[in-house]
Structure formats: structure tokens, C-alpha cells
Amino acid sequence: MTLHAPYDPGNIFAQILRGTLPCIPVYEDDVALAFMDVFPQADGHVLVIPKQVEARTILDMPETHLGPYMQQVQTVARAVEKGLTPDGLVLTQFNGAPAGQTVFHLHVHIIPRWSDVPLGRHGDGKMATPDQLEPFASRIRAALA
Ligand code: DGP
Numbered sequence: 227m228t229l230h231a232p233y234d235p236g237n238i239f240a241q242i243l244r245g246t247l248p249c250i251p252v253y254e255d256d257v258a259l260a261f262m263d264v265f266p267q268a269d270g271h272v273l274v275i276p277k278q279v280e281a282r283t284i285l286d287m288p289e290t291h292l293g294p295y296m297q298q299v300q301t302v303a304r305a306v307e308k309g310l311t312p313d314g315l316v317l318t319q320f321n322g323a324p325a326g327q328t329v330f331h332l333h334v335h336i337i338p339r340w341s342d343v344p345l346g347r348h349g350d351g352k353m354a355t356p357d358q359l360e361p362f363a364s365r366i367r368a369a370l371a
Pocket of ligand 1: 238249250261262263264265273319320326327328329330349
């Protein structure tokens, strides 16, 4: 995959947006959907993706959609902080395969950090089960309520 390529509507996150693949959601409005990452680098690792756009990377994102989307990234980041009380939060966003991107629909990772817990590697590790993810999702949802 190159940095510049046509948007593939069959990508996993597009399927999640269409409802043809499941996810564990924490937040949704007209602008963005946030859900648990199934390969979490830490407990409570959330992905926030924009809706109503076919943007593979930050470079493709229409300017008029970027501001509202980033506002919702902040909304979810605040809820992760309130719900899980981590010591820190890492936000990451990869553009192009050489940069580490594996799913080609724009997304921001929100990764809680605790001082004494090492960060898991990006794109590594075991797939988490819904039972493992749901307790963190419900605390984030409660923080958004
Ligand atoms: P990136 O490598 O930045 O493109 O991030 C893609 C992330 O998406 C990665 O952390 C793993 C996660 N992921 C991959 N497939 C799925 C899936 O089917 N569902 C969910 N919830 N996350 C996925």
C-alpha cells in the first residue's frame, strides 16, 4: 500500500461503519465512531474513526470534516481519562504502510498509560475477546453519559 491510493470500501473499518462487521462501541454521533481496538496495546485502547468520509489517511481528510472529527477524538480521550483514570494517554495516528498503518480508513488510537505498565507493541499481540474488552468499554461509556 502506498500513501496515495484509492479508498477501498472493503476495509475493516468501513465494514464496521456499515454494520457488516461487529465492534464494541463506546461513542457514536454523525461525525465519528469510537470502539475498542481488538489488538489493544493497553487496557482501554480505543480507536476513533471519522464517518461520512472516504479518507485513508490524515492527508485525504476534507478540511471541513477534520475539526469536528478531532473534537470528537478529544471527547473520547476525556472519557477514557475519566472512566479509566490512567496516569497518561498516548494518541497515535499512522499514515501509510511504511509508517505502520494497517487499516486504511483514517483513525486515531487513544491508548491509556499507567506508570508501572509497559506499553504493548503496535500491531502485535493477541486478539482480545469481547469479555476482556467490555468492562473497559462500559466504564468509558459511563464517563460519556
Ligand atoms: P493501524 O495499524 O494504525 O492501521 O491500526 C489498526 C488497528 O486496528 C490495530 O491496532 C488493530 C486494530 N484492528 C484490526 N482489525 C480490527 C477489527 O476487526 N476490529 C477492531 N476493533 N480493531 C481492529
